[in-house]
Amino acid sequence: MRLELGKIKINNVQFGEKTEVVKGTLYVNKDEIIKLVLEDDRIISADVELARPGESVRIAPVKDVIEPRVKVSGGGEMFPGSINKVRQVGSGRTHALVGAAVVTCGRIVGFQEGLIDMSGPAAKYTPFSETNNICVVIEPAKGIETHDYEAAGRIAGLKVAAYIGEAGRNTEPDEVVVYETKPILEQVNEYPGLPKIGYVHMLQSQGLLHDTYYYGVDAKLMVPTFMYPTEIMDGAIVSGNCVAPCDKVTTFHHLNNPVIEDLYKRHGKDLNFIGVILTNENVFLADKERSSDMTAKLCEFLGLDGVLITEEGYGNPDTDLMMNCKKVSQKGVKVVLITDEFPGRDGKSQSLADAVEEGDALVSCGNGNVIINFPPMEKVIGTLDFIETMIGGYEGSLKPDGSIEAELQIVIASTIANGYNKLAAKGY
Amino acid sequence: MNYLKDGTYTDVLKKTRDLIHSNYKLLTHPMSGSLKPNQTPYKSVIVTEGCGRIDYESVILIENSMDAAYKFLKFKKTPLWTEKILNDFKTVDLSLIENVIKNPMFNAI
Amino acid sequence: MDIISLPQKDIKEGTMEKIKVIHYINQFFAQIGGEEKADIEPMLKEGIVGPGIALKSGLGEDYEIAATVICGDTYFGGNIEKATKTIIEMIRPYKPDLFVAGPAFNAGRYGVACGAIAKAVEKEFNIPVITGMYKENPGADMFKKDIYIIETANSAADMRKAMPKICKLAKKLVNGEEILSPSEEGYLERGIRVNYFNEKRGSDRAVDLILKKVAGEPYETEYPMPVFDRVPPNPAVKDISKVKVAVVTSGGIVPQGNPDRIESSSATKYGIYDITGLNSMTKDKFMTVHGGYDRTFVLENPNLVVPLDVLREMEKEGEIGELANYFIATTGTGTSVGNAKAFGEQFSKKLVADGVGAVILTST
Numbered sequence: 001m002r003l004e005l006g007k008i009k010i011n012n013v014q015f016g017e018k019t020e021v022v023k024g025t026l027y028v029n030k031d032e033i034i035k036l037v038l039e040d041d042r043i044i045s046a047d048v049e050l051a052r053p054g055e056s057v058r059i060a061p062v063k064d065v066i067e068p069r070v071k072v073s074g075g076g077e078m079f080p081g082s083i084n085k086v087r088q089v090g091s092g093r094t095h096a097l098v099g100a101a102v103v104t105c106g107r108i109v110g111f112q113e114g115l116i117d118m119s120g121p122a123a124k125y126t127p128f129s130e131t132n133n134i135c136v137v138i139e140p141a142k143g144i145e146t147h148d149y150e151a152a153g154r155i156a157g158l159k160v161a162a163y164i165g166e167a168g169r170n171t172e173p174d175e176v177v178v179y180e181t182k183p184i185l186e187q188v189n190e191y192p193g194l195p196k197i198g199y200v201h202m203l204q205s206q207g208l209l210h211d212t213y214y215y216g217v218d219a220k221l222m223v224p225t226f227m228y229p230t231e232i233m234d235g236a237i238v239s240g241n242c243v244a245p246c247d248k249v250t251t252f253h254h255l256n257n258p259v260i261e262d263l264y265k266r267h268g269k270d271l272n273f274i275g276v277i278l279t280n281e282n283v284f285l286a287d288k289e290r291s292s293d294m295t296a297k298l299c300e301f302l303g304l305d306g307v308l309i310t311e312e313g314y315g316n317p318d319t320d321l322m323m324n325c326k327k328v329s330q331k332g333v334k335v336v337l338i339t340d341e342f343p344g345r346d347g348k349s350q351s352l353a354d355a356v357e358e359g360d361a362l363v364s365c366g367n368g369n370v371i372i373n374f375p376p377m378e379k380v381i382g383t384l385d386f387i388e389t390m391i392g393g394y395e396g397s398l399k400p401d402g403s404i405e406a407e408l409q410i411v412i413a414s415t416i417a418n419g420y421n422k423l424a425a426k427g428y
Numbered sequence: 429m430n431y432l433k434d435g436t437y438t439d440v441l442k443k444t445r446d447l448i449h450s451n452y453k454l455l456t457h458p459m460s461g462s463l464k465p466n467q468t469p470y471k472s473v474i475v476t477e478g479c480g481r482i483d484y485e486s487v488i489l490i491e492n493s494m495d496a497a498y499k500f501l502k503f504k505k506t507p508l509w510t511e512k513i514l515n516d517f518k519t520v521d522l523s524l525i526e527n528v529i530k531n532p533m534f535n536a537i
Numbered sequence: 538m539d540i541i542s543l544p545q546k547d548i549k550e551g552t553m554e555k556i557k558v559i560h561y562i563n564q565f566f567a568q569i570g571g572e573e574k575a576d577i578e579p580m581l582k583e584g585i586v587g588p589g590i591a592l593k594s595g596l597g598e599d600y601e602i603a604a605t606v607i608c609g610d611t612y613f614g615g616n617i618e619k620a621t622k623t624i625i626e627m628i629r630p631y632k633p634d635l636f637v638a639g640p641a642f643n644a645g646r647y648g649v650a651c652g653a654i655a656k657a658v659e660k661e662f663n664i665p666v667i668t669g670m671y672k673e674n675p676g677a678d679m680f681k682k683d684i685y686i687i688e689t690a691n692s693a694a695d696m697r698k699a700m701p702k703i704c705k706l707a708k709k710l711v712n713g714e715e716i717l718s719p720s721e722e723g724y725l726e727r728g729i730r731v732n733y734f735n736e737k738r739g740s741d742r743a744v745d746l747i748l749k750k751v752a753g754e755p756y757e758t759e760y761p762m763p764v765f766d767r768v769p770p771n772p773a774v775k776d777i778s779k780v781k782v783a784v785v786t787s788g789g790i791v792p793q794g795n796p797d798r799i800e801s802s803s804a805t806k807y808g809i810y811d812i813t814g815l816n817s818m819t820k821d822k823f824m825t826v827h828g829g830y831d832r833t834f835v836l837e838n839p840n841l842v843v844p845l846d847v848l849r850e851m852e853k854e855g856e857i858g859e860l861a862n863y864f865i866a867t868t869g870t871g872t873s874v875g876n877a878k879a880f881g882e883q884f885s886k887k888l889v890a891d892g893v894g895a896v897i898l899t900s901t
Contacts, residue, residue, distance in 0.1 A: 124734075146519045195751045197744075206461055208523035220527060243462035258740035270748060283460040284528040306751040308743050315459030315496060319489070336747040338739055341760065342499075347730040348682050349499040353459055353492055355762045361750050363743040364759040367730045369503070389513060391467055394504050408732075419739025424759060425730040428718060 001090045002180040003074070003230035006173030010099035013050050013132035019164060021171045026068075026100050028134055028164060036159055037136060042152035044141040049381045051103075051118050051133040056378035059135055061113025061386050062412050063104040063153050063242055065128055065250040066161035068097040070169045071234060078165060079235035081216025083158045089234035095168035101131040101252055102164060104157035105382040106138040114245020114390060114412040122374040122404075125414035125423065128252075135381045136160055147208055154240050158251070179230050179264050181275055184302065194272040195305040199229070199259050200295055200328070202320060204241045204249065204312040205280035211240035212249075212312075214278060224279040224294040226302075229260045232276070241312065244391055246368045246408060246415040247340050249312045253413065258420040259308050259338070274302055279324065281317040288320055296327035306334040310418040314342055314368075318353040329358040340365035340415035341425050345407070351425075366415040366423035368392075368408050376402025437506065438497055440471045445490045451478040454486040455534075458493035460524045463517065465497035466504045470521040474528060555601040556711060559628045560589045561638040561654055563647045566693075567607040575646075577609035579620055581627045588696060592637055595704030603631045606654075610646035613653070614828045614871070615801035620650075621657045633664060635711055640669030640699050641676060643691040645803030648676025649871045656683045665710035669699045670725070675803055675871045677725055685710070686725045730760075780894035783861035785884075787869030787877075788835070788842035788901045789827025790818070799868060801828035807867035807880045809887070812860075817846040829870030830901050842899055861893050869900055 009024055016027030030048045037046040051057040071077050074092010077084035103116065116128045123129035138156055140149040182190060203212040205219035212219040214227075214237055227236070237254040260276065267273040279295045282288060299307055307328060311321045318339070325335050337359055341351035347367055387398040392410030399405065408414050415423060432439050441458055448454065455474040459465075475486075509517070528534055564574040566587045585593055586605040593602050606624050613620045628636075636658045638651035648670045655666040669687035670677045677686055685706060689699040702723045709716060719726040735742065742759075749756040774780055790810075791799055797808045815822075818839035825835045825842065840846045843864055852860045865884050869877075888896065 146516065147523070195748065197747060197751070204462075206524050207527050208520050210461060210520075210524070244464075247462075258738060259743065262738075262740045262744050266744060271744070282527075283456045283524050284531055284534065285455055285457060286533055287531070288457070306747040308740075308747055313462045314464075315493075316457040316461065319457055319459075334747065334750045336743050336750060338743050341730055343730040344499050345503045348728060349502075350495065350763065351730055351760060353496045357762060359762045360758055361746050361756055362758045362760045362762075363739045363746060364730075365739050366732050370732055389507070389509070391462075391464060395507060419741070419743055422734045422736065422738050423732060424735045424739065424742075425732050426718070426759065427726050427761070428716075428729045428731045 001228040001230045002178065003090055003233055004093040005177045005179065005233060006072070006093060006095040007098045007175045007177065008095055008168045008171050009174045010097050010132055013052065013100060013134060015050065020167045021097065026097060026132065026164070026167065033136065033160055033163065036163055037138060037156045040152050040156060042141055042144050042148050043138050043156060045139040047137045049135045049137065051135055051381060053118060053130050053132070055118045057118040057381060058115060058377035058379070058384070059103055059105060059133065059381045060115035060384060061105060061107060061382055061390065062116055062245065063106060063113060064157045064239055065252040065412070066102045066157050067252045067255050068100055068102060068161045068165035068168065069235065069255065070095050070162070070165035072169055076234065078162045079158045079238055082213055082235070082238045083155060083162060086215055089236055090228050090231035094234055095165070095171065095173060097165065097168050099131055100164070101128055101133050102157055102161040103128065103133045103135045104138065104153055105135055106140070106153060107386060113242055113386065114248070114392070114410050115387070116412050117374060117377060120374050120377065122372060122411055125408065125411045127413060127420065134160070134164065137382055150209060150240065150242070154238070158238060179233070181228050181230065181273065184274065187272065187274055188303065191268055191272040194268070194270065196274050196303060197263060197271045198274045198299060198302060198304040198307045199263060199276045200299070200307050200309040200324060201257070201276055201278050202309065202311040202317065202324070203237070203278060203280050204317070206283050206316060209242045210313070213238045213240055219280045220282055222278070222280055224277055224291055224298055226298065227276045227278050229264065229273065229276050232257050232260060244314065245410055245412045246392070247312060247314065247417050248413060249416060249418060250413060253416060253418065253420055258418055259310060274304060281311065281313060281320045283316060288323055292320065292323035292327050295324050296331050299328045299333045300331040304333050306336070308336050308338060310338045312417060315353045322354045322356040322359060325359050326356045335361065337362045338365065338419045339417045341367045342369050343367055345369045345371060363419060364424045364426070365417050365419060365421065366408070367425045368415040370408050371405060372408055373405045374403065437465050437469060437471050438494070438501070440473060441490065441494050441497055444473050444475060445494065447475050448483065448486045448490050451480060451482060452476065452486070453478040453483040454489055456525065456528055458490055459496060461520060463520065464500050466500040466506050468517045468521065469506055469509070469514070470517050472521055472525040474525065556599055556634045557603040557631060558592070558596065558600055558635045558637060559631060559633040560586070560592055560602050560605045561624070561636070561651065562587055562589070562605060562607055563650065564607065564609045567605070569607065575609045575611035577607070578612055579606060579608040579624050579627065581606050588700070591696060591700040592704065595701045596708065600635070603633060604628065608650065610644070610650055611800060613650040614646045614803065615826065617653055617828060621654060624654055625657060625661050628658070633662065635707055636664060636666040637703065637707060638666070638668040640687065640689050640696070640703060641674060642689050642693050642695060643671040643674050645675050645805070645871060645873055646800060648674035649679060649803055652676040652680030652684065652686070656680055659684060665707065667703055667707045667710065669703050672725055673873060673875065675873045679871065681725045681727045682729065687723050688725050774895050777857055777895065778855055779858045781859040781861055781892050782848070782857045782895050782897060783888055783893040784843050784848070784864040784897050784899060786843055786864065786866045786899040787872070788866070788899055789825045789868040790823055790839050790843045790864070790866050791826055793822055793824050795824070795826050799826055799866070801826045801868060802871035804868040804872045805876060807865060807884065809863050809865050809884065811863050812845060813862040815845060816849045818843050827868050827870060827901065842901060844899070861891060
């Protein structure tokens, strides 16, 4: 598959009569967005607010973050199987509004969701302090069931991102990057002297608020499969996961998967990027056995020399991570793991919930348990009511003056276990 | 089914461990979900009567889970949540287990 | 007439106020004696003793060694709580600013004592503490998370190199300076995970790492997996009623009087003790020397650690084939993995030669 990704650089966002991009500024029509969201009668009210880098704004509680994109050509539409037809994506041309993000906020449950600070000491921990955010604050209809509200919120975010993405359809991109992965035999033969590297992408799949979707299929119901790396850039994978804000893989992060990007950067230079193996993190132990066996089988079948493995979550997924590491290594394929750590507030406890001796090459995404202090912000989008019940928060976290003392876990994507950030931990 | 009405998260893990020491085998991961041990008061684990001997992997899993639980609880106790939030935790815990029970392979065991 | 006035704080009995240091050493470094003096109780001497000279020299003229605490390694190991309390009260009146223990190099009991007392002093007085040990010293594993332990070589011949490193880090601690990584400062990695921002993002570093690994080049992980020293168990005994069974314990059970002088911690030996004709472990014949648990119950009834009474019954009932007429004992606490392995390798030969088919390991 060959995809041209046209990057339209956005450096400001404003409300406007028409949703369009003019010289780097994204204008959005507030009423149209609200109308779109309220098409789903599971949602009783919605509002849209804007947050720009450097502003004194705090956004909480955050559900998902999505980059506005549009499929210009090549078949299929953005977020196939979730909001659009389920046709194959990953080829042709897609435009992305880089520097803009749709942030859905609102309470699904009284915990889990996290926060984004647009300035101040907490800002450096999240990539979304650097994007121009269109925050969609949604309120569920009374008495609707949690599963329904989660689905409604997820769909709303995707619809808004696709709607805004349309503004990029006829805009000339500032930069076009071409990504290409050929069918296996061709790909192997294209760079015969280079090591064949693959990416094992573990998808969160444990249940309510812990789900991920591939072309609309619940990852929990999948068996490991092969994906062309470019499919992810068109929204083939969508997040239904609102747990542990710090390592939540937002839909934005799926679209901008850093492992895929960094492997492509060196593709043809010092490595041959063969493709992506998708697998899951089910709770049922028998499923884990099956998935890790199949993942190892696929790695061997594709003739890979080495793989990078990323995970989402902590605890149960650590077991999958280690099973995959062990079984893939046993097939003679070299493994590097990428994950975040939870060694307790003093940094002295075990960082991971599981371990295998084959896990001898690991990249750290930081310690999520450290306490950080950050000052109040002038404006709050959403509400601070849930800070103390958010993971990372505790009684007394929210001070009377609006400042917060909490574990780093509370900041969206601060320790995301796919290597997107520069935050890491080392041993002292 | 064992419902520890007044039990805590760690009580569930301890009971699971005791059963594992009596040859029971784990069918689900004791640390399912990203709700940390010092957050949710609810935890469900499925075990099955084993085949007359200790299942080594279950032992390792439950011990690791207990270690992790103590590590989190050491720094912060589980808060006393409101009714609404308790319901949220119950809903998520149910979902994690429900999906396993619905799995066709589960009934084959 | 010249009047030179000194700032008020410097006038203290006519001298500049120096930073007060307490030094802790064992009977050997205090030149009191060797193993035979390892049971001496804690004592305090004003000023410098033994290697304190090197310590003072390394710290410089702003520091003074107010006093040196000397304690026998065996005494400390066998009376950790009591010795610690005594020493804390001994040094309290000095109002120390810094506490330095050892360095202990590879001496196990000394290392454990240094670690334990340093940890206790820090907790009690909230002052910087520091020591030095060889990385395989059992005290290193036990205390590296709690206190700074400078890495030394495995013998006292390293004193000339070790002491300056200890002094350098000690001064930083006293001055509240930022402590850098283990490799920069020379201390044993404490296993504390600390966040920092790398120049490159994680995925980028991961690509570098996989290419090194695939090419067979040396690579370094950012998080070392916990070490598993797993020993695969032998297959289960098919019929224990036909097998000769022996007891091996790390619970420190020895004959009264501890004739082989097995240490109460960081054991360097094991003993083989006869139980022919005995139906129970009685307190007149046996005792425990283990320094790592409350000995009260076991001193009263050693069967709690070596279950001779139950095993004799089982032997009579034919549930086990036969009980070996000896048991093997050492002390587990603080004993180095290396030593434990060596003991096992040695005495298992005897067990096999004597036809023992299964061993019950009791620990505490």
